[in-house]
Amino acid sequence: MTNEDLKITIAEILPDAVFEEGAEWLTLSVEPTIFKSFAQQLRSISSLNFDFLFCLTCVDWKTHFTMVYHFTSTTYRHTIVVKSKLDRNNPEIETVSDIWRTAEFHEREAYDLFGVKFINHPDLRRLFMTDDWVGWPLRKDYEDAVNMIKL
């Protein structure tokens, strides 16, 4: 499917979706509350068939967090980017690890470095940092008096 066709199909299942312009891939933002059901549809609707989550990451904008998901279909070879804005003081979003198994580790990474809480994740604990680590290193306001030399 081309980006235009994808846009039409997605506008049907999610009428109030906000699309971004000017990117290589079709990019849209959804509310974290409806993200899970939308993600489920991306995978289950046979004409979309997004069977591969190839990137899951988080961005700290200082005022809020943005979760960014890249989905692709290995049968149709079309790709979509889904963003979701999170509250910085209480970053929470439903897990998609039951839809795409790969998200299990990706979400652990986002939790480890940004402190995003993935609701219903089967095993949400630190991945790279030690289990007793305090703080979320990739947050913009992160401070570490022991390891960090501030400039």
Place this chain on the structure above:
Amino acid sequence: MNQQTVIDNDLLKSPLSGRDLEGAWEVPFPGEVHPTAGGGIVISKLDEVINWARSNSLWPLIFGTSCCAIEMMSTAAAKYDWSRFGFEVARATPRQADVIIIAGTIVNKMAPVLKRLYDQMADPKYVIAMGACATSGGPFFYNTYSVVKGADHIIPVDVYIAGCPPRPEALLHAMITLQEKIKMGYTREQIKMQPPSPEGAF
């Protein structure tokens, strides 16, 4: 002028006898030719011959943690071909290696691994810190929570290479420099092994 006088006798003094470093960067084979009928014999010190031999059979450990490793692989490959200088026997186990090239960033999690690898290498062993990260943390010196600010916080380093990453020529230069250091007995390992001299120097 006969053949012998070509060899500068000062250059042949061992570091133990307090040789001056200056101008001695090209280290010849240690020893003097003593002419006899029908040829000649070389008179030398066993220690220096051993150093000469060791310097010419350095076995590097295959160790790379980031982009410097790509340059190291390039140095090993056909175009730069470090086997021209006697380094081709790269080993995948520290038990069989005697020089470790720290090619890349060392993070806090990697630090104990690097220490263990170094400890597992057989004596005598030598260390080259390749590039800015291994030298000082480089681009990761400021505002990072995970990077060790220089591999010499963990293991002693003999030769440092500048660059990010250094070009293959720089790595070759560093390895040749290491050979010179070994020949002169100036690597950290060799200095550590030397008995204290009465003068206090070296």
